[in-house]
Amino acid sequence: MAATSGSRNDRLNCPSHPEATLVEDYHAGDMICSECGLVVGDRVVDVGSEWRTFSNDKAQKDPCRVGESENSLLSGSNLSTIIGKPTGNAGFNQDGSAKYHNKRTMNSSDRTLLNAFREIAQMADRINLPKTIVDRTNTLFKQVHEQRTLRGRSNDAIAAACLYIACRQEGVPRTFKEICAISRVSKKEIGRCFKEILKALETSVDLITTGDFMSRFCSNLGLPSRVQKAATHIAKKAVEMDLVPGRSPISVAAAAIYLASQASEEKKSQKEIGDVAGVADVTIRQSYRLIFPKAVSLFPEDFKFATSIEHLPQP
Template identity: 60%
Template sequence: MSQSKESRIGRWYFGGLASAGAACCTHPLDLMKVHLQTQQTGKVTLPQMAVKIFRSDGVLGFYNGLSASLLRQLTYSTTRFGMYEGLKKQFPQDQALPFYQKAFLAGISGACGGFIGTPGDLVNVRMQNDIKLPPEQRRNYKHALDGIFRIVREEGISKLFGGATMATSRAVLMTIGQLSFYDQIKQTIITSGLGGDNLFTHFFSSFCAASIATMMTQPMDVMKTRMMNAPPGTFKGIGDCFFYTAKLGPAGFVPAWVRLAPHTVLTFIFFEQLRLNFGYIFMSSLVCPIHPDAHLIEDHRAGDIVCPECGLVVGDRLVDVGTEWRSFSNERSGTDPSRVGAPENPLLGSGDLSTSIQVGFGASESIQGLVNSQRRNVNNIDRQMNQGVATIREMSERIHLPRPIQDSAAKAFKDVLESKALRGRSNEAQAAACLYYACRKEGVPRTFKEICAVSSVSKKDIGKCFKLILKTMETSMDQITSADFMSRFCNNLGLPVPVQSAATRIAKKAVELDLVAGRSPISIAAAAIYMASQASSEKRSPKEIGEIAGVAEQTIRQTYKLLLSKAKELFPEDFNFHTPVEQLPIA
């Protein structure tokens, strides 16, 4: 069985779309951040700047330059997110990249994104800062594309990439701070078991990444903004701008964080929602998040994949018991009006090629008579077969039996029906006995009580039918042992692998020492689980075990007393006792 799980991976353009959506929400904060970074005195606070913008241009003033902000995100963020996701796909998808590789890929992606996004960034800064200039000095770009055309016409195409070195350097740090740290924090939360791939994990990881990115980029962000907004000749180079900025001291750090944190959080939340809902599916190998190098064990009885180190169920319900395709029938009626029929069914003697008449509401008496006549002429064995298989499917679904067990039971039901060995027995009794027979045959036995619980047939009737089935099939079966039930009982009780192993050893040794003669395998398994759990830190009461195993509490205690006298011999030598044998309960 393949040990794999389904996951979704984002498409290359999801980052740009998510960043553009976040920009629409955080643009006012970005606008105020630019104003504070370009002020010369450093004395205007964030609230004062907000009041100044509102008095000057009203509410719409906070969205001045939005088109440029969107252009920047659709060029800069699409490039860096797209490259980062694309480069990660070149590595094995079922293995987590180490942090240094994530940081390296993020740096490359950020450099490319920063360079490509420089024109949009330049127009964005100018349009946001235009409002604080005197009216006669404002550039008054109509929109982002108008700004690009005018810069090329008035200042030359090279001006579009003025400050590209600073923008690229800043983008490298920003992308490392955001993408690589976000990935690493998210991975740590999921693999440590503190959270899953959910909204809380996305929020916490992006919040931490935003704080880290702000600390890494704020000094360079201020210099980049000043160089882009300064008239030609203001600064001789990066060094001149650096010393000028250092003299003024830190400016805009608080609004930068206030703006970047919401933008980063929203970007990654939007990105993750796009990934989870519209990303493409990838089947990756299952690994234990706590012990990734452990060789996982397949528990065929329970349908689980279990880590042998810690007992964590890494994958469950491995066999899909649902339908394999949809039936596009008319859902307004209770029956399927399709007349083409299903694929040929080998369980039916007619080859499943019989035709049925479907009538609607208000059919005439003559038509209804034809329907009744046709139903009377349907092969009687096929009708019984259909009823029996439907009963088997229903019972199997209720106790979570996989499809191969259901098919085996249906095949046994057909053989019994054709042999007429169980003539006179009810269809449900035959179906229940065939299901019990199939479970035994396939090595995943269920108790008579479990089968009785999902049918209306008594244990006695099922037992009689089962004996007749064995006689009809002319076959014999291995005796049931306590080991056949141990894994399922322990999993349902939430017991770890060491306790399960100890219980299996106790039951096996007890049979070898002839301590439990005359006791059923289920009672022995329940008593062994009780003893092993009492010696461990994961204690379970006879009542809890009895509810899972279908054994009376008193029966468990009586069988346990038979084991107690030889308890030291029954436990494995390497068992880690939490409660010594001498202190185990008397019953």
């Protein structure tokens, strides 16, 4: 491969053709006269880029350099050089032992963080959570780890609780059952860590409302927007009228979806809704029993009934 020389070649010229343009052979490292082919200089050091450029590719990560980028949450020990196994005589001592060895520079604290970050990324990937939530979860875990206030709790439980908190702080809350399903710890253990983390970090999360889950539950059930709108209105009115005191927002949302779907053409059973919302059939039934007597005043005024309130399932 050859290319026209740049400004660094101006000091060299061909004795027979001093005005001729020099051509650089990158493979051999030679400077060649373009008129007579005389090698004017050899062993020229190429100061250009020694890696392929990926700037025009659509990949999110630029692989022009190998190795992992520095993690600001670690002490920097995640950047290390790994020496491969020797293959020639130059890599061994006279007694047959390897001359060069990898030195373990990562401390135990960074190793714990890396394992936790890996677990958090895997949990988030299972339910398609964005990177912003993963980054917030990693930051929360590091803060908890540095304070050492949750000694005795497993790192997996702390990571799951941090993910639950991050989801709520980012406005995309998930239920304890959903976090439990993607982790390796129990719902009870996640709940304990959740309370301890809030106390230790002196932070808070917004209260969960029925609207936080309504769009996701209705989407997973395949319900149209008009049913979702009606269910959201029913749940909001039920809370405002204090019809469901002490009931969790998730159970109220599930009961509202059941009531709205039964009044529409897209009917869903309590079991179908319970599987999506992560609540038992009896829990939905109990909330439904509380809101059904006031069903007339709960529906939006423009709702088109496929089944009249008189013919809806009795609680």
